[in-house]
Amino acid sequence: MHARELHRLGPANNDRLSAVRVALSVAVPGLFLILIGRPDLMMYAVFGALTGMYGRNETHQLRLKHQSQAALFLVGGLAIGVFLSVNHIHSWWLVLVATLFAGLGSLYADAVRLKPIGPFFGILALGACASVPTDVPFTTAVLIGASSAAFSMVVGFSGWLRRREWEAGAARDVPVLRGPLRQAALVHAARYALAVSAAGVIGVLSGSGHPHWAMAAAAVPLAGADLPSRVHRGIHRIVGTFLGLAVVAVVLFPSPLSPLQYFPGQTAVVLAVLVVLCQFPTELFMARHYGWAMVFFTPVILLIAQLAAPMDPGVLVMERAIETFVGAVVGIAVAVLVRAPRGRVPGSGAPVPKAPAVRGSSVQDS
Numbered sequence: 005m006h007a008r009e010l011h012r013l014g015p016a017n018n019d020r021l022s023a024v025r026v027a028l029s030v031a032v033p034g035l036f037l038i039l040i041g042r043p044d045l046m047m048y049a050v051f052g053a054l055t056g057m058y059g060r061n062e063t064h065q066l067r068l069k070h071q072s073q074a075a076l077f078l079v080g081g082l083a084i085g086v087f088l089s090v091n092h093i094h095s096w097w098l099v100l101v102a103t104l105f106a107g108l109g110s111l112y113a114d115a116v117r118l119k120p121i122g123p124f125f126g127i128l129a130l131g132a133c134a135s136v137p138t139d140v141p142f143t144t145a146v147l148i149g150a151s152s153a154a155f156s157m158v159v160g161f162s163g164w165l166r167r168r169e170w171e172a173g174a175a176r177d178v179p180v181l182r183g184p185l186r187q188a189a190l191v192h193a194a195r196y197a198l199a200v201s202a203a204g205v206i207g208v209l210s211g212s213g214h215p216h217w218a219m220a221a222a223a224v225p226l227a228g229a230d231l232p233s234r235v236h237r238g239i240h241r242i243v244g245t246f247l248g249l250a251v252v253a254v255v256l257f258p259s260p261l262s263p264l265q266y267f268p269g270q271t272a273v274v275l276a277v278l279v280v281l282c283q284f285p286t287e288l289f290m291a292r293h294y295g296w297a298m299v300f301f302t303p304v305i306l307l308i309a310q311l312a313a314p315m316d317p318g319v320l321v322m323e324r325a326i327e328t329f330v331g332a333v334v335g336i337a338v339a340v341l342v343r344a345p346r347g348r349v350p351g352s353g354a355p356v357p358k359a360p361a362v363r364g365s366s367v368q369d370s
Contacts, residue, residue, distance in 0.1 A: 005232070012293070019288050022060040027284035029056035029156035033148070034280045043276035047136065047308040048145045050279065051082050051129040052152030056160055057120060057287060064164040071160050073116045075153035081105060081126035082149040083142075085133025090142050095215075098134050099204030102219050105130055107197035114189040120290075122227040123196060124220065131216025132305065136312045191342070195226050199338040203331040210330075213315075214323050221245075221331025225339050234339040238332040240295035245328045247295075248302025249321050255303065256310070256317035275307045282307075 033049035058074040059067030084105065088098060109123030129149075138145070203222035207215025224241045228234035254261050255278060267274050282300045289296040306320060 018061055019292060022291075023284050023286075023288040025060075025159050026053070026056040026156075026287040027280070029053040029152070029159050030283040031280045033152040033155060034276055037148075038273055038276050043272040044311050045140065045145070045148055046276055046279060047132060047312045048082060048086075048140075048148040049152040050283075050304065050308050051078055051125075051133070052149035052154075053156050053283075054078055054125050054129075055153040056156035057125070057290070058118060059160065060119075060287075060291070064161055068157060068161050070116070070118060071157045074118055075150075075157065077109060077112060077118070077123070077126045078129055079146065079149045079153055081109070081128075081130035082133050083146045085130040085135075086138070086140075086142055086145045088130075088134035089136060089138050094134070095208055098131070098216065099201060099208060099219070101134075102127060102131055102204060102216065103197050103201040106200040106219075106223060107193040110193035110196040111189055114192060120227070122223065124223045124227060127200065127223050128216075128220040128305070131219055132309060135214055135216050136309060138312065192226070195338050195342050196223055198342065199223060199226060199335045202338070203334040206330055206334065207327055210326075212323050212327055213319075214327055217324055217327035218331035218334070221328045222335040222338070224332060225335035228339070231339060235336055237294055238336040238339075240293075241298060241332045242329055244295035244298025245302050246325060247299045249306075249325055251299065251303050252306050252324075253317070253321055255307070256320070272311055275311050279304050279307050279311075 030050055030053040033053060034043075034046050037043055037045050037049060052075070055071050055075045055078055059070040062070065084101060088094070088101065093101075106123055106127050109126050112118075113121060113123055133145070199222040200219045203218040204215050207218040212218070221241055225234040225238035228237045255263065255275075258265065263274055263278070264271055282304045286297050286300040286304060289300070302324070306324060310317075310320065
């Protein structure tokens with residue numbers, strides 16, 4: 005069943021339009037940074053631009069609402085990460101902060117019904133920004149992320165100018181979590197906290213320079229709606245990441261296939277352009293096949309890390325492979341061991357009495 009799932013491509017659902025929106029959200033801030041000679045700051049722009057991944061098939065006013073909530077979450081994670089980096093707070097403190105952020109972020113995502121579901125992108129932003137040494141002022145990094153997020157919201161809402169349709173009540177507030185809903189959300193948050201902390205502890209004890217990769221990978225399986233889909237997502241994460249690392253190796257290792265060989269002295273610009281190009285297929289496949297999405301998202305994350313703080317490509321690829329495998333296995337183990345009460349929270353895999361189903365439940369649900 006798991007092997008068949010690796011080959012199954014979900015049905016298309018306006019994926020190209022969503023991919024164009026997200027690619028544009030990344031491209032404009034990214035190209036601006038290239039033009040002013042600061043491609044090393046693309047990490048902050050990319051994490052802010054991930055706001056465009058939220059509310060992909062929602063009405064314009066509902067998308068605007070959810071993207072503003074997602075922007076607060078993403079820029080918040082980015083800001084915490086930059087604060088840790090600027091103040092040289094790493095290792096065990098990073099694990100503790102990321103664990104708290106994962107649990108609280110899960111509660112927040114469930115309460116406002118964010119989709120993509122769960123706190124994964126916020127955890128990734130926090131860990132990546134915290135793990136990159138930087139001499140950029142805290143306010144500069146946060147302003148870049150916030151400006152990129154704001155631009156993503158403008159792009160997401162721009163289609164309203166063509167149709168100019170406003171649906172009354174489309175962005176109505178979602179009821180707060182009470183009773184069984186609250187219990188379910190707490191169980192779901194506990195899964196995230198346990199998985200992220202366990203993966204982080206393993207990453208730190210192993211001596212890896214990037215334990216945040218293990219923590220982020222541990223959060224991935226938990227976004228599935230049920231146990232089989234969580235296992236599927238974990239497998240997709242491992243296989244997709246390994247294929248994506250092959251792409252990264254082609255780019256970073258000296259060879260006739262590497263585009264860096266044909267543009268000597270322009271390494272940063274070439275990597276920044278590749279980041280922009282890889283974002284389109286990432287979003288194109290995100291809802292249809294999570295594994296294929298990871299093939300392109302892995303170069304995005306590693307190349308922006310390489311732009312911010314260059315390191316030996318061999319170490320970069322090896323540590324990413326190990327940390328992803330460890331994190332995904334930990335996430336799957338937590339999903340198996342920590343079972344929810346009866347019923348389900350829509351789209352989160354946690355239990356709930358009958359409620360509006362606002363999230364997808366397939367394994368490809370991003």
